[in-house]
Amino acid sequence: MLELKDVCFSIQKDGEPINLIDNVSIDIPRGHFMAIVGPSGCGKTTLLKTIAGLNEESAGDLIWNGRNLAEEKDFDPAEIGYVPQFSIAYDQLTVDESIESATRLRVKTRNVAELDNRIDRILEETGLATLADRPVKVLSGGQKRRLGLAMELVTGPHLLLCDEVTSGLDPRSERDIVRLLHQLSRKDGRSVISVTHSLAHLELYDSILVLHEGRVAYHGPPEGLTHYFSVDDMEEVYPQLAKQRSDKWQSSWLKHREAYYGKLEAKRQKQIEEGTLSVPDDVLKQKMSTSQALSEKLDEEPKPRRKKRSKSDTAPLDDPAGDDAIVREATELVPMPGVFSQFSTLLSRRWKIFFRDRGQVFLQLSILVCFPILVALFSDRGNENIKRFSDRQEGLLQQITEESMVKASYLSVGSAVSGIVMFQVVLLSLMGSNNSAREVAGERLIFEKEKFGGIRPSAYLASKVAFLGSLILIQSLWMAIFVQQFWKFPDGTDTGFLDHTVFLVMVNAAMTFVCLGISSLMKTAEQSSLLSIYLVGFQLPLSGAVLALPESIESITRPFISAYWAWSGSIDSMNPSYRNAIDAVTETSFQSADACHYLLAIHIALGLIASYIGLKRHQWD
Numbered sequence: 001m002l003e004l005k006d007v008c009f010s011i012q013k014d015g016e017p018i019n020l021i022d023n024v025s026i027d028i029p030r031g032h033f034m035a036i037v038g039p040s041g042c043g044k045t046t047l048l049k050t051i052a053g054l055n056e057e058s059a060g061d062l063i064w065n066g067r068n069l070a071e072e073k074d075f076d077p078a079e080i081g082y083v084p085q086f087s088i089a090y091d092q093l094t095v096d097e098s099i100e101s102a103t104r105l106r107v108k109t110r111n112v113a114e115l116d117n118r119i120d121r122i123l124e125e126t127g128l129a130t131l132a133d134r135p136v137k138v139l140s141g142g143q144k145r146r147l148g149l150a151m152e153l154v155t156g157p158h159l160l161l162c163d164e165v166t167s168g169l170d171p172r173s174e175r176d177i178v179r180l181l182h183q184l185s186r187k188d189g190r191s192v193i194s195v196t197h198s199l200a201h202l203e204l205y206d207s208i209l210v211l212h213e214g215r216v217a218y219h220g221p222p223e224g225l226t227h228y229f230s231v232d233d234m235e236e237v238y239p240q241l242a243k244q245r246s247d248k249w250q251s252s253w254l255k256h257r258e259a260y261y262g263k264l265e266a267k268r269q270k271q272i273e274e275g276t277l278s279v280p281d282d283v284l285k286q287k288m289s290t291s292q293a294l295s296e297k298l299d300e301e302p303k304p305r306r307k308k309r310s311k312s313d314t315a316p317l318d319d320p321a322g323d324d325a326i327v328r329e330a331t332e333l334v335p336m337p338g339v340f341s342q343f344s345t346l347l348s349r350r351w352k353i354f355f356r357d358r359g360q361v362f363l364q365l366s367i368l369v370c371f372p373i374l375v376a377l378f379s380d381r382g383n384e385n386i387k388r389f390s391d392r393q394e395g396l397l398q399q400i401t402e403e404s405m406v407k408a409s410y411l412s413v414g415s416a417v418s419g420i421v422m423f424q425v426v427l428l429s430l431m432g433s434n435n436s437a438r439e440v441a442g443e444r445l446i447f448e449k450e451k452f453g454g455i456r457p458s459a460y461l462a463s464k465v466a467f468l469g470s471l472i473l474i475q476s477l478w479m480a481i482f483v484q485q486f487w488k489f490p491d492g493t494d495t496g497f498l499d500h501t502v503f504l505v506m507v508n509a510a511m512t513f514v515c516l517g518i519s520s521l522m523k524t525a526e527q528s529s530l531l532s533i534y535l536v537g538f539q540l541p542l543s544g545a546v547l548a549l550p551e552s553i554e555s556i557t558r559p560f561i562s563a564y565w566a567w568s569g570s571i572d573s574m575n576p577s578y579r580n581a582i583d584a585v586t587e588t589s590f591q592s593a594d595a596c597h598y599l600l601a602i603h604i605a606l607g608l609i610a611s612y613i614g615l616k617r618h619q620w621d
């Protein structure tokens with residue numbers, strides 16, 4: 001049973017609290033199917049989010065099966081399912097893969113057979129079995145809503161909250177979804193609360209909650225609605241609501257509450273007697289046989305995955321035989337998988353999505369191939385030898401001529417070598433920003449939904465680090481090795497080229513993880529991309545490689561410019577004569593390779609910390 005006692009949710013406006021949800025007190029028994037209706041902006045979604053815990057109630061109590069959710073334990077992620085208005089599946093995956101990934105992320109299964117049976121059961125339960133191999137991007141609106149429901153059913157939640165899952169659907173799809181929700185509420189004592197705009201099919205609900213300006217105007221059986229509002233038709237309820245202030249409706253409702261709750265209880269008892277409703281007691285009685293049936297089913301020989309299903313495999317929505325075929329969920333909560341298991345599921349899903357996104361693969365391959373070629377085009381000048389003074393200098397004129405030739409050679413080679421290194425550094429910074437600017441912000445809502453479902457931010461971050469780390473290594477090593485074929489890095493020590501390569505990897509990693517941090521902290525992918533582009537754009541001018549910066553600016557900006565530290569570190573690893581040549585063309589001072597390693601490591605660490613903070617932060621809206 002879910003009880004809301006004088007629940008309020010308020011926001012601050014001009015320093016004053018405003019109640020978006022105002023003293024809502026309702027009871028929702030186990031196995032109940034309730035619709036929340038009301039005019040646009042009356043607070044339906046806000047109430048649903050307050051029940052889910054996404055909005056923290058400012059007053060009142062939410063009690064779930066006798067447990068005060070604020071004072072005792074909040075909902076377990078397996079206990080509650082929340083189907084939001086937006087799609088929670090990736091377009092690049094199939095229906096089957098989406099449900100599989102949701103299951104692997106939220107349910108600890110004993111073996112592949114158990115996983116397969118769980119997925120097959122959900123596919124059948126939601127009428128998606130025939131669409132198992134279909135990519136999400138080609139699904140119709142109604143099919144996508146079913147998939148959203150299916151992905152929330154993987155844990156067998158005892159409370160299912162649905163936000164506008166029928167909006168924008170044609171009448172037939174809408175009816176099918178409402179009937180599916182009705183069916184889901186008939187099993188295992190699962191309560192289903194559905195926010196809807198539509199006043200069609202209200203007869204399928206056990207109760208209707210009418211909200212008006214955040215206040216309860218009615219909560220009772222659907223058949224009592226027209227009588228209560230003194231109208232002939234459901235459609236007249238909203239105009240009728242507008243005729244009176246919401247506080248009047250609220251006090252009027254409080255007077256009639258007990259009478260209508262009496263009717264609801266009588267109807268419920270009748271359903272239990274008729275056996276059309278399964279409530280906790282029944283579930284407990286069935287527990288033994290259910291668990292037995294479940295384990296028998298799960299212990300069956302592993303079935304091949306992703307089998308094509310014929311239409312006849314699918315139980316029709318209203319077919320009672322189909323209901324019987326579905327093994328009932330045991331009442332205890334399913335265990336959550338560990339961090340490593342979530343990490344490996346997220347990582348393999350990320351690679352799958354990457355390889356299926358042809359545009360992304362093409363872009364990555366193009367920059368991987370073209371950027372090192374661009375650098376190699378400038379290699380000739382970098383390969384020139386630096387002229388040295390000869391031992392014999394006869395006469396002043398020869399001395400002056402030789403001096404100017406050596407100087408010219410210093411300037412030419414110095415600027416070419418410095419430019420080639422900076423070019424590599426800047427292009428790798430650009431790759432880094434391209435790697436991660438949209439990585440989190442582009443899928444933020446899905447991540448928020450998954451976090452609500454129990455996915456740990458640490459597992460999510462680790463999967464991003466592993467995925468992006470592979471891109472960083474491929475891009476940086478390829479840049480270093482390819483360019484080396486055309487322009488030999490002038491080693492200062494045996495490990496000069498290796499040191500240079502490490503700096504290239506580090507600058508790419510620094511930019512990738514700093515942009516990942518930006519992507520995690522920003523609200524939208526557009527904001528994140530823009531900020532990341534600015535960050536890369538400022539690297540070259542603020543590095544001091546082109547023009548030395550005024551000292552006052554340099555001391556402030558330098559610590560933040562990854563490109564400077566990678567450039568400076570690489571130059572410090574060079575042969576001293578090349579270092580001197582670069583010294584001759586720039587007024588910017590260089591730092592030791594060790595200092596550069598530390599600074600770049602700090603950038604990487606700060607990027608990761610910012611990413612973690614951003615991921616932990618609640619950014620549902």
Ligand SMILES: Nc1ncnc2c1ncn2[C@@H]1O[C@H](COP(=O)(O)OP(=O)(O)OP(=O)(O)O)[C@@H](O)[C@H]1O
Nearest residue numbers: 011020038039040041042043044045046047195197
């Ligand atoms: N966090 C918030 N800060 C400020 N205002 C908010 C916040 N959340 C909701 N609101 C406002 O509260 C009101 C109720 O919003 P809500 O989304 O719950 O309405 P709704 O009944 O679901 O509307 P619709 O049927 O159009 O989806 C709206 O006016 C909305 O702008």
